[in-house]
Each structure stands twice: as structure tokens, then as C-alpha cells.
Amino acid sequence: MLLECLIKQNSPDDLVLEGHRIRLRALKKEDISALYEIRHSREISKYIDRKIDETYEETEQFIDKIIAGYEDHQWYFWGIELKETKAIIGTLCLWNINYDANKGELGYEIIESNQKNGYMHEGLKLVLNFAFKVLMLSTVESIIHAQNKASIKSVERYNFSLMGVISDKKQVIYSLNRLLFLSDYPNRxxxxxxxxxxxxxxxxxxxxxxxxxxxxxxxxxxxxxxxxxxxxxxxxxxxxxxxxxxxxxxxxxxxxxxxxxxxxxxxxxxxxxxxxxxxxxxxxxxxxxxxxxxxxxxxxxxxxxxxxxxxxxxxxxxxxxxxxxxxxxxxxxxxxxxxxxxxxxxxxxxxxxxxxxxxxxxxxxxxxxxxxxxxxxxxxxxxxxxxxxxxxxxxxxxxxxxxxxxxxxxxxxxxxxxxxxxxxxxxxxxxxxxxxxxxxxxxxxxxxxxxxxxxxxxxxxxxxxxxxxITTASELMSYTFIQENxxxxxxxxxxxxxxxxxxxxxxxxxxxxxxxxxxxxxxxxxxxxxxxxxx
Structure with a gap:
């Protein structure tokens, strides 16, 4: 099948997911500056169970790890690229994929200045469509810090359900079933x-x-x-x-x-x-x-x-x-x-x-x-x-x-x-x-x-x-309007x-x-x- 060829034979560069305002694409060495900004941010990392990158070398090692994972399909990891500026503003990934159980885990992060602009909502839809319609996964989970209200809201908008709590890490587990996503997600x-x-x-x-x-x-x-x-x-x-x-x-x-x-x-x-x-x-x-x-x-x-x-x-x-x-x-x-x-x-x-x-x-x-x-x-x-x-x-x-x-x-x-x-x-x-x-x-x-x-x-x-x-130094105002015709x-x-x-x-x-x-x-x-x- 064409989709199987896309997943198993083509290069990571072919796994591009096109949205209206964003493009999800594979990370490259050239993205090190943008990715360092994301992984060095304490605001972004405070809800993620990972060590903050303190040097470019640490970020470069992470990119090498991601690229290696592409090659044996351990995960699918995308940079979130703004179409208008080509800037990388965050990442999205499907990882911990168990093909026998048809199950995977969703991860995501975005630069603070680009939050509340709907970019992550758009990106999540692209990745969930890929997970359920291309990989044909049965379930996608997301493990989120219990205090990360914005991330919880993001998955709840796609009908993820709360499935459990990891008390020692103050994390919650959200899960979405393929049939629920395909049948219940509102179509405009x-x-x-x-x-x-x-x-x-x-x-x-x-x-x-x-x-x-x-x-x-x-x-x-x-x-x-x-x-x-x-x-x-x-x-x-x-x-x-x-x-x-x-x-x-x-x-x-x-x-x-x-x-x-x-x-x-x-x-x-x-x-x-x-x-x-x-x-x-x-x-x-x-x-x-x-x-x-x-x-x-x-x-x-x-x-x-x-x-x-x-x-x-x-x-x-x-x-x-x-x-x-x-x-x-x-x-x-x-x-x-x-x-x-x-x-x-x-x-x-x-x-x-x-x-x-x-x-x-x-x-x-x-x-x-x-x-x-x-x-x-x-x-x-x-x-x-x-x-x-x-x-x-x-x-x-x-x-x-x-x-x-x-x-x-x-x-x-x-x-x-x-x-x-x-x-x-x-x-x-x-x-x-x-x-x-x-x-x-x-x-x-x-x-x-x-x-x-x-x-x-x-x-x-x-x-x-x-x-x-409401205040102006002049008694006159001047504006430009279009012609009636x-x-x-x-x-x-x-x-x-x-x-x-x-x-x-x-x-x-x-x-x-x-x-x-x-x-x-x-x-x-x-x-x-x-x-x-x-x-």
C-alpha cells in the first residue's frame, strides 16, 4: 500500500504533514538554534520530565538521537514550522509505539510566545490523523503533568479521556480511542x-x-x-x-x-x-x-x-x-x-x-x-x-x-x-x-x-x-475607505x-x-x- 511505503521505505523528509498555517516536518541539524530555545526554556520544561539543555552540544546530541530514531521507526518526531516565516516554534511526536498493541504516546511542546494562537490545536489534529488513519493505531495516550492545564485542555478538545494518575510524578494519563476520534470528532x-x-x-x-x-x-x-x-x-x-x-x-x-x-x-x-x-x-x-x-x-x-x-x-x-x-x-x-x-x-x-x-x-x-x-x-x-x-x-x-x-x-x-x-x-x-x-x-x-x-x-x-x-491634537480625522463600486x-x-x-x-x-x-x-x-x- 502507498501509506505503508510512506512509513517503511521513504525518508523522514517525506513525512511532512501540511496544515493551514503550520507544517510538521522532520528535524534537521540546521534547527539546532530553534530547538535549543525550546529545550533550554525553564517555562516550557517545568512540566516535562527531562533535563534542561544548557549547551548547544546537548541539543545537537538530542537531534542526532531523533534522526537515528527516524531510521528504525522508533518514533515520529516533527518540528512545528510556521509556513509564513519558516520558523520552528515547537515539536510534536508519536513515540513509545507498540505496533503489536497498536498503541502510541503523544508528546508536544511550543514556545511561550506562540501559545494560545491555535498552532498546537492544528498540529495535534495532523498527528492524530496520521496516528489513526496512516499508522492505524487503536489508541493514543498522552502523559501530562497534573498542573499543566493548557496541555490538558488541548487533549480534552479532541475527546481524550482521563484514564489514570501517576502519583509519584504528579502526572495524569489521557487516552483517545481510534473509533472515538474517527466517529465523534466534529467535522466542519x-x-x-x-x-x-x-x-x-x-x-x-x-x-x-x-x-x-x-x-x-x-x-x-x-x-x-x-x-x-x-x-x-x-x-x-x-x-x-x-x-x-x-x-x-x-x-x-x-x-x-x-x-x-x-x-x-x-x-x-x-x-x-x-x-x-x-x-x-x-x-x-x-x-x-x-x-x-x-x-x-x-x-x-x-x-x-x-x-x-x-x-x-x-x-x-x-x-x-x-x-x-x-x-x-x-x-x-x-x-x-x-x-x-x-x-x-x-x-x-x-x-x-x-x-x-x-x-x-x-x-x-x-x-x-x-x-x-x-x-x-x-x-x-x-x-x-x-x-x-x-x-x-x-x-x-x-x-x-x-x-x-x-x-x-x-x-x-x-x-x-x-x-x-x-x-x-x-x-x-x-x-x-x-x-x-x-x-x-x-x-x-x-x-x-x-x-x-x-x-x-x-x-x-x-x-x-x-x-x-479618544484624544487627538487635531480637530480633523482622516481615514482611507474603499470605493463604493x-x-x-x-x-x-x-x-x-x-x-x-x-x-x-x-x-x-x-x-x-x-x-x-x-x-x-x-x-x-x-x-x-x-x-x-x-x-
Missing amino acids: AHEIGLKIGSLKRGALNKITDVAGIRVGHSTIQSGASQTGVTVILPSAEDMFKHKMIAASHVINGFGKTTGLIQVDELGTLETPIALTNTLAVGRVQDALIDYMLASSESEIKSINPIVGECNDSYLNDITHKSVQAYHVLDAIKNAEIDFSEGAIGAGRGMSCHQLKGGIGSSSRCFSIGKAQYTLGVLVLSNHGILTDLIVDHNQIGSCIDSLRRAAINEEAVDKGSCMIIVATDLPVSDRQLKRICKRAVSGLARLGSYIGHGSGEIVIGFSTANRIG QMDIAFRAVIESTEEAVLNSMLTAESVEGVNGNKRESFQTYASLLSQSAV
């Missing part, structure tokens, strides 16, 4: 062959492809409480001091989003954007104000926090009001570039087309003249009727309805809402941005939503291209991104049972129908 729309539109997707196909943006979640999943908070941080800078151009568009105003009046009046965004359930808006807004007061360098006497909501009461005991201020701060603290989607954060209790909805995202890249731009969308999907659902021009919803294992014990009414967050690095005015926001509804319509009476669809957009300072490609980008973001919110969401025994099935249950439509 493009990964199952669905092609939405004609524009190129961003590297992560998420709103965070627009540089500087991070997204964080805090999830509540306990019995009847199935809810949470999601926060979009447009920049690491002080948002109040360096405001962004912003706009909003209310498709259907059955909603309680805060802050839109000032956004439409002044055309600026001055806080992160938070999403939650309907009855948590007040607490989340108050927490967002406290965060801004504590983090901004400016003396704030007035602030316009943006909090969007959807009603998750079908799955969540919304009157219990589980969301607290610390959930907002946790979401901000957990913010990252390669964030999770689906039934997480504010999306935990949401429904979409009477299946499980939640958080979804997508992005598009395009050029105007010689300049390259990115537009990304994040949705909190909680709208639509199953029988209306259209995917790739096919009436998928009607097919699913006829296959349902249990009847939907509810009235088929389009209610619940959808929050749509649009971000771009395109230099646009607030008026132009509103024009872009107005087109997002076409993405919902392409999936069959008719925007029912009880479903509040609200769009909030911002551009990272221009910043508006160049807007069409941005309209297409927001429509395609919105459509795919909603699909991703459903495809990545697990099935959830909540208050009163109400259940929402994952769209993944019917993924075979989608795969057939994509052929």
Missing part, C-alpha cells in the same frame, strides 16, 4: 466536502482569520442549566482608547441586544462583544463594564458594552439565571485564536432548525486591486424550522424529518434568534459596514430561514482597519461566511439533553445525508 462543512460559495476560505476558516481577534467561552452544563457566555475580543489593545469602526443591522428586532443605539449613532465599537442567553444580558453587561473599568488606561465615565443574546430556554432552565460575572471574565481569560465551536459557551443551550445549534464561524479571503483582505463571521445560531433546512440546494431538513428516531414534541415555529458578528480588515466606513451587515441575511436565507416573527436576527460588524482615538466582493464574502458559519455551528455541536428532558440531536447524526449531497 468543508471537511465533509460541502463547498459554500466561490471565495477562498481563511487559514482557520474562522472569524479569527482577521488578525488580532480572539474568542473565548465559558460553558455551564449541569442538569437543567445548559448555557454560557462567549466573548469576541476584537483586539489586544485598549478598546476604549482605540475604538474601531462599527455598525449594526437589525433584520428582525425581537431581541434584547444592548449598545446598538450608540453604535449606529457614532459608528464605533469600544468594548469586546459578549453573547449569552436572554435573561443573562444584564449580568453580562455589568461584568463587561467591570472588565473595561479594570483593564482600560482611560478614565471611563461612560461606556457602551455590546451584549447579544438568544433564548435558549428549550434546553436551559433560563429562569435559574446560572450565568454569573465570573463566567464573563473566564471567557475573556480563555480567549484564543483557534477557538472551539458548537455546543460551547453561549451556544451550549441553543437550537438551530430544531437540531442542536450554537457557536459557528467561517471566513473568506479576497483581493481588491493589489491588496488582500479577510472577512469573518461568527454566529450564535438559535433559529429555523427543520423542514425548511436547505443545504447545498437540497431539502435536507425534510429528509431528516422523515428519518427522525423520535417525533419533535413541539410546535414548528421559527423562533429563538440568531446573532451574527461580522469582522473584517477591509477599510470601510460605518455606513459601508452597515451595507455589508445587511447582506448577512442572505446567508440565513440560503439555508432556508424565513426570519420568523419570534426570531430576532441581529448583525453587529466591525473593521480592524482604522482606529479612532468595490463593495460587491465583500457582500459575497459575508453571505458565504454566514451560511457556512451556521452550518459549522450545527455540525460541530454535540447532542444535548437539558431542562424537562428536552433534547436536541446533533446534525452530525445525519452527516451521511450531507456527504451524499456533496458528491
Whole structure:
């Protein structure tokens, strides 16, 4: 077989795993400087059971050992190379491989300055695919220091389970089964062959492809409480001091989003954007104000926090009001570039087309003249009727309805809402941005939503291209915006991104049972129908 030849006969240089932003490749002698930085770092090594390299000679000996291991297939060891700069920022390996038991161990490390950028999440997916689909291993384990919360979070995102504790070394053993990885790992729309539109997707196909943006979640999943908070941080800078151009568009105003009046009046965004359930808006807004007061360098006497909501009461005991201020701060603290989607954060209790909805995202890249731009969308999907659902021009919803294992014990009414967050690095005015926001509804319509009476669809957009300072020595401000006749490609980008973001919110969401025994099935249950439509 070709894969066996790749493993047993080809050189280590052929074992290159290509990701969107990174490349996993064999280590070479020329990598000694980068590898020394990693193995000499006390911050990285404090959770790893090894001696810190104090000299280049020690690092060179390690590289020699790794290269020798390549030749007899003792392990597979890769450097994590950034495609853009060719820099080695970490390592990933499969080692302690027992081919008789079809079992291996996963190891990884990354330079501190490149943590929380999603590079390790991307790399782990490449290595796990290699382990389970190429080596055909049955189990992959990872032994992690019990205090290494970041590493534990990384493997838990891939459904690793805690299997045991090594008390004397303060380590925990996590394990992932091949069948679980292949069957349960969420597949996004493009990964199952669905092609939405004609524009190129961003590297992560998420709103965070627009540089500087991070997204964080805090999830509540306990019995009847199935809810949470999601926060979009447009920049690491002080948002109040360096405001962004912003706009909003209310498709259907059955909603309680805060802050839109000032956004439409002044055309600026001055806080992160938070999403939650309907009855948590007040607490989340108050927490967002406290965060801004504590983090901004400016003396704030007035602030316009943006909090969007959807009603998750079908799955969540919304009157219990589980969301607290610390959930907002946790979401901000957990913010990252390669964030999770689906039934997480504010999306935990949401429904979409009477299946499980939640958080979804997508992005598009395009050029105007010689300049390259990115537009990304994040949705909190909680709208639509199953029988209306259209995917790739096919009436998928009607097919699913006829296959349902249990009847939907509810009235088929389009209610619940959808929050749509649009971000771009395109230099646009607030008026132009509103024009872009107005087109997002076409993405919902392409999936069959008719925007029912009880479903509040609200769009909030911002551009990272221009910043508006709160103080200036001049009475005048000067900014560059694109020509009106160049807007069409941005309209297409927001429509395609919105459509795919909603699909991703459903495809990545697990099935959830909540208050009163109400259940929402994952769209993944019917993924075979989608795969057939994509052929």
C-alpha cells in the first residue's frame, strides 16, 4: 500500500504533514538554534520530565538521537514550522509505539510566545490523523503533568479521556480511542466536502482569520442549566482608547441586544462583544463594564458594552439565571485564536432548525486591486424550522424529518434568534459596514430561514482597519475607505461566511439533553445525508 511505503521505505523528509498555517516536518541539524530555545526554556520544561539543555552540544546530541530514531521507526518526531516565516516554534511526536498493541504516546511542546494562537490545536489534529488513519493505531495516550492545564485542555478538545494518575510524578494519563476520534470528532462543512460559495476560505476558516481577534467561552452544563457566555475580543489593545469602526443591522428586532443605539449613532465599537442567553444580558453587561473599568488606561465615565443574546430556554432552565460575572471574565481569560465551536459557551443551550445549534464561524479571503483582505463571521445560531433546512440546494431538513428516531414534541415555529458578528480588515466606513451587515441575511436565507416573527436576527460588524482615538491634537480625522463600486466582493464574502458559519455551528455541536428532558440531536447524526449531497 502507498501509506505503508510512506512509513517503511521513504525518508523522514517525506513525512511532512501540511496544515493551514503550520507544517510538521522532520528535524534537521540546521534547527539546532530553534530547538535549543525550546529545550533550554525553564517555562516550557517545568512540566516535562527531562533535563534542561544548557549547551548547544546537548541539543545537537538530542537531534542526532531523533534522526537515528527516524531510521528504525522508533518514533515520529516533527518540528512545528510556521509556513509564513519558516520558523520552528515547537515539536510534536508519536513515540513509545507498540505496533503489536497498536498503541502510541503523544508528546508536544511550543514556545511561550506562540501559545494560545491555535498552532498546537492544528498540529495535534495532523498527528492524530496520521496516528489513526496512516499508522492505524487503536489508541493514543498522552502523559501530562497534573498542573499543566493548557496541555490538558488541548487533549480534552479532541475527546481524550482521563484514564489514570501517576502519583509519584504528579502526572495524569489521557487516552483517545481510534473509533472515538474517527466517529465523534466534529467535522466542519468543508471537511465533509460541502463547498459554500466561490471565495477562498481563511487559514482557520474562522472569524479569527482577521488578525488580532480572539474568542473565548465559558460553558455551564449541569442538569437543567445548559448555557454560557462567549466573548469576541476584537483586539489586544485598549478598546476604549482605540475604538474601531462599527455598525449594526437589525433584520428582525425581537431581541434584547444592548449598545446598538450608540453604535449606529457614532459608528464605533469600544468594548469586546459578549453573547449569552436572554435573561443573562444584564449580568453580562455589568461584568463587561467591570472588565473595561479594570483593564482600560482611560478614565471611563461612560461606556457602551455590546451584549447579544438568544433564548435558549428549550434546553436551559433560563429562569435559574446560572450565568454569573465570573463566567464573563473566564471567557475573556480563555480567549484564543483557534477557538472551539458548537455546543460551547453561549451556544451550549441553543437550537438551530430544531437540531442542536450554537457557536459557528467561517471566513473568506479576497483581493481588491493589489491588496488582500479577510472577512469573518461568527454566529450564535438559535433559529429555523427543520423542514425548511436547505443545504447545498437540497431539502435536507425534510429528509431528516422523515428519518427522525423520535417525533419533535413541539410546535414548528421559527423562533429563538440568531446573532451574527461580522469582522473584517477591509477599510470601510460605518455606513459601508452597515451595507455589508445587511447582506448577512442572505446567508440565513440560503439555508432556508424565513426570519420568523419570534426570531430576532441581529448583525453587529466591525473593521480592524482604522482606529479612532479618544484624544487627538487635531480637530480633523482622516481615514482611507474603499470605493463604493468595490463593495460587491465583500457582500459575497459575508453571505458565504454566514451560511457556512451556521452550518459549522450545527455540525460541530454535540447532542444535548437539558431542562424537562428536552433534547436536541446533533446534525452530525445525519452527516451521511450531507456527504451524499456533496458528491
